Amino acid sequence: MKVTQIIDDIGDKKDGFAKASTASPRNLAKAQTRNAIMKSALRLYSSEGSAGMSMNKVAKGAGIAQPSFYNHFASLDELQQQLSAQLKDNYLSPMRAAWITMIKDYAWLSETQFNQRCEQCLNHIFDAAFINIDLFQRLNEDRLRCGPTTKLSTKPSLELSIELSTKPRKENQLSTSSGLSHLINEIQQEWTQIFVEGLTLSDCDFEASEVNLCVDIASAQVHELILGCHQQRYTRGQAITILCQNLNALFIRFWQKHSV
Secondary structure, eight states: OOHHHHHHHHHHHHSSGGGTTTSOHHHHHHHHHHHHHHHHHHHHHHHHOGGGOBHHHHHHHHTSOGGGGGGTOSSHHHHHHHHHHHHHHHHHTTTHHHHHHHHHTGGGOOHHHHHHHHHHHHHHHHHHHHHTHHHHHHHHHHHHHHOOSSOOOOOSOSOOOOOOOOOOOOTTBOOSSSGGGGHHHHHHHHHHHHHHHHHHHTTOOOOHHHHHHHHHHHHHHHHHHHHHHHTTSSOHHHHHHHHHHHHHHHHHHHHHHHHO
């Protein structure tokens, strides 16, 4: 699955393509143009990163004049933020419940049961990354360059407020303080909330710093091994096996502390 299919999937959920049979020709054409803009933006971001994007390039890639861009998005920031939110939802929704349940049940799982569940969860992550590995690499590069948007939180809520930059910027220049440039950070914040919800449901005591440390370690390992698989330095099976072992070692510390 490449960039165009990613955006087609988003369009089906978001902008009325599921209702195409009942849409007026004008509304259908508007939805198709909006979809083309989103495809163009994600394709451009995957190849050049945020630093190489501009409203003119996005519009040209969508086959429209630059002024027509404003009929669909108020700014590049708005386009970027909507893409980021939808990509994050597409990525996390299929696996959120499975991770929460695995963490909740951790104390009662045998090693074999944990490994089976963990392998299934990790395969979801690897699949999501390899849908568009170029995009995955760009997102990680921008994350390292731009730094975090907010401190990670362990409030028991899955909805986080992401602080957006208020620094002035040029109209035609894509911001590197929000949206796609910080998508990996926002996803990592969501992983923190997933872990907190699982621990809370298991009645396991924890400190915010311990959760943040666990998520940071796990995320760094997963991201690095995804790239290692892409470079064919080892197989996915090898990577997932070692990740299961490492995650088990990270998780067990919470319950060892709880049982003391």
